[in-house]
Amino acid sequence: MIPLNAPHWQTTDWQQQYRDMIRSPEQLWQRLALDPGDRPDIQTALADFPLRVTEAFVAKMQPGDWSDPLLLQILPQAQELNDQPGYSNDPLQEAASNPVPGLIHKYRGRVLMVTTPACAVHCRYCFRRAFPYNDNRASQDDWRAALDYISAHPEINEVILSGGDPLSAPDDYLHQLVDRLAALPQINTLRLHTRLPLVLPARITHGLIDALTRPQLHTVIVVHANHPNEIDSDTVTALLELKRAGFTLLNQSVLLKGVNDCAKTLTSLSKQLFDCGVLPYYLHVLDKVNGAGHFHVDDAKAQQIMQQLLASLPGYLVPRLVREEPGQRSKTPLALR
Missing domain, CATH: 3.20.20.70 (Aldolase class I)
Known part of the structure; x- marks a missing residue:
């Protein structure tokens, strides 16, 4: 049974939750009470690999914490664009x-x-x-x-x-x-x-x-x-x-x-x-x-x-x-x- 006070995303089926996933940094900042002014580098990494994350996964993150271990897994960062020796687009060939x-x-x-x-x-x-x-x-x-x-x-x-x-x-x-x-x-x-x-x-x-x-x-x-x-x-x-x-x-x-x-x-x-x-x-x-x-x-x-x-x-x-x-x-x- 779904609790009466459950968030909206939790009351929908999986297909709707999939369609409603978070796709923009602005949505993510809002959900997690993060100040985008603290991280102006985020947008530069999105062209290479867009942001995608479900509300269900974001709900497990700690609001206000840029170092949350779940957030770090999905957080675009400018350093992604740095060339590094030994790295490639097809590392497993x-x-x-x-x-x-x-x-x-x-x-x-x-x-x-x-x-x-x-x-x-x-x-x-x-x-x-x-x-x-x-x-x-x-x-x-x-x-x-x-x-x-x-x-x-x-x-x-x-x-x-x-x-x-x-x-x-x-x-x-x-x-x-x-x-x-x-x-x-x-x-x-x-x-x-x-x-x-x-x-x-x-x-x-x-x-x-x-x-x-x-x-x-x-x-x-x-x-x-x-x-x-x-x-x-x-x-x-x-x-x-x-x-x-x-x-x-x-x-x-x-x-x-x-x-x-x-x-x-x-x-x-x-x-x-x-x-x-x-x-x-x-x-x-x-x-x-x-x-x-x-x-x-x-x-x-x-x-x-x-x-x-x-x-x-x-x-x-x-x-x-x-x-x-x-x-x-x-x-x-x-x-x-």
């Missing part, structure tokens, strides 16, 4: 692993489908912020090329739905796509990577669960939580609904300077996720995409944080510290000192 529109094949037994370019939040560290989505439109016509490619590679047994965010797509679209994938006898695992349980928890509906559920598929949902403040009661409800549906729930985080680069924060995150039926999976060092250099945490600090996590958490709540390197057959673990 996905263009070299894009054999047909909408499909990326980097690892032998699995492929990734770019289900939609749409997302309910623009994270400033996103490694696909410059991805050529117009060349990878995943229309139903494009499914044929992707499905034919999968069929021609019998070693592929897992399909990963990504984007954008795959849960930004309508239920009917996902239902039809999952039907087509489930019809391929070689596919036994469906994996989805999503931020929506965190930024738009109203998206987790019975219709969505029905669209993703197939008895012949093991369905894995990887949420992308970076900070414990992202987990409020609505997100807990959404995650528990997915867990009750029988999906395997994992989390992967990106290690971000000023957001979660301390063991205390990541320890709390692992514990809160576990309470929702989610197990830690990966802790990624930053992918070096243009515009994200201000989030960089050096390897020595990352390794120190991992040592502290190992000392404070049981092994099943410790994510693996990894980086993704182009051309490698898997994620590359960072050895601990």
